[in-house]
Amino acid sequence: MTLLDDAKAVRKNAYAPYSNFKVGAAIRASSGAVYVGCNVENVAYPEGTCAEAGAIAAMIAAGDTTIAEVAVIADSPSPVPPCGGCRQKLAEFGAADVFVTMATTDGASETVRIADLLPGAFGAGHMG
Template sequence: MAAPDFAALFAAASRIQPRAYAPYSRFKVGAALLADDGTIYAGCNVENAAYPVGACAEAGAISAMIAGGAKAISAILVFGEGAELVTPCGACRQRIREFALPETPVAIAGPEGVRARFTLEELLPASFGPANLPR
């Protein structure tokens, strides 16, 4: 498999990050993923006054991917600002796992570019996924 085009994922995530709806935390996040069909799908976080009702950027990108007809994540990039790496939250790591393999690359970026790269396995070791359930 060819290396993912993280420059294209960075461009998509950084373009959508300012569109995030974050009036409470003021913490805007963008995400872009490369789907198995070669399409890039992006999402941003959307907060809600009832905090648990909001949606993460990764969840938005995954929803766009499914709505677009793709079935799997080949790579994903998360874009956020601040001194610390903005990695996917635990719930999003599990959401990504539903559509990605343990070796799927996950890039973490800020305004200056890609700051770190992981595999999904590194972020979610010994994960529970679709293979654990009978079909």
């Protein structure tokens, strides 16, 4: 099973009754363990959780702290990129050269690096 397969499988569990836009994410940590997450909507929209954030939370809860690879999938016309907040979250736990595969349920995909998603990312070095 590939990381994208893991993201595709967890996408089915997404709770998206308002947008019907289900997203699945899978993260391989540097330990080799795989963590998954799906979006969880809330009627008060800002209170929802993105798939990537859920996978990161599962990774941290398990004691891993470093992302080695990411896959994200949704039923969209083109490969779906992480939102801005999730780009920053990915940059917190993954190096600039970590690959992020973005895919559609129809089989299209694109792979970029975290640095491509968030050039000039805010980091601990900015805090002086």
